[in-house]
Amino acid sequence: MPDHNELALIDWIRQRAASAPSLQLGIGDDCAVWQPSGSPLLFTTDVLMEDVDFRVVETTPQLIGRKAMAVNLSDIAAMAGRPIAALVGVALTKSRGFEFAKHLHEGMQLLSEEFGVAIIGGDTNTWDGPLVISVTLIGEATERGPVRRSGAKPGDWLFVTGPLGGSILGHHLTFTPRVREALELHRLVDLHAMIDLSDGLAADLHHLLDESGVGATLFEDSLPVSEAARRMTDGRSSLEHALSDGEDFELLFAVSPSDGEKLFATASGVTATRIGEIESQPGCRIQMRDGSLRDVPRGGWEHSF
Amino acid sequence: MPDHNELALIDWIRQRAASAPSLQLGIGDDCAVWQPSGSPLLFTTDVLMEDVDFRVVETTPQLIGRKAMAVNLSDIAAMAGRPIAALVGVALTKSRGFEFAKHLHEGMQLLSEEFGVAIIGGDTNTWDGPLVISVTLIGEATERGPVRRSGAKPGDWLFVTGPLGGSILGHHLTFTPRVREALELHRLVDLHAMIDLSDGLAADLHHLLDESGVGATLFEDSLPVSEAARRMTDGRSSLEHALSDGEDFELLFAVSPSDGEKLFATASGVTATRIGEIESQPGCRIQMRDGSLRDVPRGGWEHSF
Numbered sequence: 001m002p003d004h005n006e007l008a009l010i011d012w013i014r015q016r017a018a019s020a021p022s023l024q025l026g027i028g029d030d031c032a033v034w035q036p037s038g039s040p041l042l043f044t045t046d047v048l049m050e051d052v053d054f055r056v057v058e059t060t061p062q063l064i065g066r067k068a069m070a071v072n073l074s075d076i077a078a079m080a081g082r083p084i085a086a087l088v089g090v091a092l093t094k095s096r097g098f099e100f101a102k103h104l105h106e107g108m109q110l111l112s113e114e115f116g117v118a119i120i121g122g123d124t125n126t127w128d129g130p131l132v133i134s135v136t137l138i139g140e141a142t143e144r145g146p147v148r149r150s151g152a153k154p155g156d157w158l159f160v161t162g163p164l165g166g167s168i169l170g171h172h173l174t175f176t177p178r179v180r181e182a183l184e185l186h187r188l189v190d191l192h193a194m195i196d197l198s199d200g201l202a203a204d205l206h207h208l209l210d211e212s213g214v215g216a217t218l219f220e221d222s223l224p225v226s227e228a229a230r231r232m233t234d235g236r237s238s239l240e241h242a243l244s245d246g247e248d249f250e251l252l253f254a255v256s257p258s259d260g261e262k263l264f265a266t267a268s269g270v271t272a273t274r275i276g277e278i279e280s281q282p283g284c285r286i287q288m289r290d291g292s293l294r295d296v297p298r299g300g301w302e303h304s305f
Numbered sequence: 306m307p308d309h310n311e312l313a314l315i316d317w318i319r320q321r322a323a324s325a326p327s328l329q330l331g332i333g334d335d336c337a338v339w340q341p342s343g344s345p346l347l348f349t350t351d352v353l354m355e356d357v358d359f360r361v362v363e364t365t366p367q368l369i370g371r372k373a374m375a376v377n378l379s380d381i382a383a384m385a386g387r388p389i390a391a392l393v394g395v396a397l398t399k400s401r402g403f404e405f406a407k408h409l410h411e412g413m414q415l416l417s418e419e420f421g422v423a424i425i426g427g428d429t430n431t432w433d434g435p436l437v438i439s440v441t442l443i444g445e446a447t448e449r450g451p452v453r454r455s456g457a458k459p460g461d462w463l464f465v466t467g468p469l470g471g472s473i474l475g476h477h478l479t480f481t482p483r484v485r486e487a488l489e490l491h492r493l494v495d496l497h498a499m500i501d502l503s504d505g506l507a508a509d510l511h512h513l514l515d516e517s518g519v520g521a522t523l524f525e526d527s528l529p530v531s532e533a534a535r536r537m538t539d540g541r542s543s544l545e546h547a548l549s550d551g552e553d554f555e556l557l558f559a560v561s562p563s564d565g566e567k568l569f570a571t572a573s574g575v576t577a578t579r580i581g582e583i584e585s586q587p588g589c590r591i592q593m594r595d596g597s598l599r600d601v602p603r604g605g606w607e608h609s610f
Contacts, residue, residue: 024345024451025451025453028516029384029453029454029455029516030349030380030381030383030384030454030499030500030501031347031348031349031380031381031383031384031386031444031451032347032348032349033345033346033347033384033446033451034345034346034347034348035345035346036341036343036345036346038341038343040329040338040339040340040341041338041339041340041341042336042337042338042339043336043337043339043390043392043425043426043441043443044335044336044337044392044426045392045393045394045426045427045428045439045441046394046428047394047395047396047428047430047437047439049396049430049432049434049437050434051432051434052430052432075335075336076335076336078335078336079334079335079336079338081336085348087348087349087350087441088350089350089351089352089394089439089441090352091352091354091437120348121348121349121350122350123350123351123352123439125352125354125357127354127356127357129354129355129356129434129435129437130434132352132354132396132434132437132439134350134352134394134428134437134439136348136350136392136394136441138348139336141338146329146330146336146338148330148334149334149335150334194335195335196335211333211334
């Protein structure tokens with residue numbers, strides 16, 4: 001059975017739980033009870049593991065909790081959905097104690113509240129092992145439906161919502177999931193396909209191309225390379241970092257050229273940079289500044305050279 | 306980014322994924338998309354951790370996967386809901402390889418299918434740490450609504466659906482979650498309050514009593530003590546095991562005396578043993594065979610003597 005500290009922590013979390021109009025029953029019974037509105041529901045889950053997704057000594061428990069919520073919000077954003085509720089499972093390292101667990105929860109809750117998400121349930125455990133956090137996020141599709149990875153068409157323009165690469169230097173803990181941007185884009189234009197960049201531009205673009213049955217050419221000239229990517233000192237170029245580094249958590253999406261023009265002409269409040277074009281020819285290429293074409297393999301160049 | 310083995314495993318899982326009429330989009334995009342029927346939804350999540358909830362050397366990966374699904378099914382049963390879909394997050398120990406992961410998934414999938422549950426999404430990771438499995442289960446309330454912990458009334462009879470204690474000897478890995486029993490009981494009688502026994506009869510009964518604002522007396526004579534509880538050789542009595550041991554995963558429920566009589570009179574196919582009575586006097590007592598009354602503290606006697 002749960003020990004005294006686990007029960008005290010669960011009580012503390014329960015007292016802080018937000019209510020929500022559709023929530024018939026929150027933390028404290030065998031299940032949460034939620035009345036759906038009738039819209040299609042979106043479900044996503046992500047597990048964060050100590051020393052894989054974060055290092056406890058290099059950050060704060062608040063930022064770890066924040067990241068656990070943020071990566072899931074990013075998945076809901078990738079479908080242009082509205083996040084609504086979350087369940088949180090944790091395996092807490094006993095020796096770190098109650099205060100650590102509270103800060104972790106605070107980090108999750110602050111970001112949840114910012115995005116209108118109620119934490120409606122969970123499972124709180126302690127053990128002698130490393131910290132593991134599993135968040136399941138529930139969202140709703142808007143009246144325009146969920147945006148999939150599979151609808152990109154030859155001729156479409158490819159956009160990203162922000163600079164890429166070097167996320168390991170800090171962005172992976174502090175990024176803002178592009179939920180609002182996705183909803184605004186979904187309202188403005190017909191999003192043919194979208195994905196959030198978690199594995200790296202090259203890998204995630206390949207996922208989108210595979211699902212859509214198309215290829216693409218990127219333009220080196222237009223690729224937004226982050227300051228952090230330029231600060232990396234491992235001998236790889238900033239372009240390589242922008243293509244290969246994971247955890248940018250920006251959105252990559254494809255729209256028709258006319259919708260692309262519309263994005264340029266509209267003061268939408270969403271930063272969107274055109275980085276390439278969808279083509280019927282399979283695979284992914286990049287047009288370099290010198291005019292040459294270079295293959296972009298699935299893992300970026302990192303794993304190939 | 307995910308390594309080759311992770312991607313191969315995700316592909317393998319995706320190919321085996323069941324379809325379901327309400328599932329608009331399953332494994333393979335940023336989120337699963339599910340069309341709810343309109344009934345209130347039930348959500349529960351449980352995290353199983355190596356050497357806390359199972360030992361890899363003492364069992365099979367199939368049974369570990371089965372347990373991860375079964376404990377969540379038991380939570381849906383506790384609300385008398387219908388389970389419908391699951392998301393599975395895992396942190397797999399790299400050195401155990403692909404076959405271990407497949408067997409783990411098979412164990413989850415076999416039990417899911419038995420209960421009509423579609424695995425609609427997840428997050429598959431490998432690391433050098435111990436095995437962690439997090440399952441989130443989604444269910445629907447029936448037209449009679451979800452059964453909470455909080456509705457027990459003085460005079461109600463208390464029932465359990467099976468023998469208690471000694472689960473550690475094997476039952477915790479092989480138990481059948483009482484989903485069908487709960488639905489049948491919910492159809493037959495007015496379930497005032499229900500909980501599944503995961504922390505042990507004493508602890509879970511106290512949860513139910515706290516939420517309902519009542520007390521209870523148990524009858525030693527009627528308590529179904531499992532064979533396993535009698536086989537335990539740690540010097541504690543089998544009664545102590547039945548009261549204190551966790552992971553029975555039977556249902557504990559309260560009904561009116563007339564509904565209790567109805568359960569005795571009906572050939573329902575559900576084993577239900579009357580073990581006590583709800584009273585207005587707070588706390589929990591047990592009437593011993595010799596007629597004496599003894600307090601049953603929250604943790605059973607285990608933590609008190």
